[in-house]
Amino acid sequence: MSKETASFKLKNALTELDSLFKHVERFGKSVGLPKKQIFQINLALDELFTNIVSYGFTDSNSHWIEFSLSFDNGAVVIRVEDSGIPFDPVAAPTSGSVPPMENCKIGGLGLHIVKKMMDEIAYERKGGKNVIEIKKQVRP
């Protein structure tokens, strides 16, 4: 089975989201993913990227966030690496499926969406970096 890969890096700015979507779309189309799965991968990466940009860095310098995507044996595997403060999205609490209507504490909603959209998520802190790996089985 052939293995397709793509990698790119983005600056820690929300304006980079458009570029993230273009990269994911190009990769998804090149390996023949249906629109719905491209949407779901976009969304999961958007949530992870937005978290890193919003909370990952305490200085105001520019930092790179690295992505690599691969398609192998019917699954898309994505690795996201950043050099921000240690944060484990696997252990972090999520909002659960029904957010409390009466108070606005719905932090963790983004991670809840990531975990629902993807089949696997793993985290490790390695060489001063947060390394997140997510996997999505591709169902035709």
Add this chain to the structure above:
Amino acid sequence: MEIIESKQNEINIFTLHGRLDSNTSPELEKKLVDAMEGGARNMVLDFENLDYISSAGLRIILKTTKDLKRTEGALILCAMQDYVKEVFEIAGFDSFLPIVPTVDEAVSKL
């Protein structure tokens, strides 16, 4: 993201085009807050041409729903694409937010 505002029987209708994410949601939030400050009580968000929503967009919608409740107003969402609707379902937002198929139906409920 493009937002078009219109008014029908004292109901503010916002037609959204494009993507609602953490980069574009402040723009929508500002429009909704401005409308509320201008006295808007009942609102419709038309999602027919909205291609994408993330949790940042959901947050604005939750906040607006609560703000409008306080003034005895309401927010109704309509014409959602399947992918977008699935995000509302995963977040559990479909349990307390009215989502209807068309703008006309939304307007008739307010």
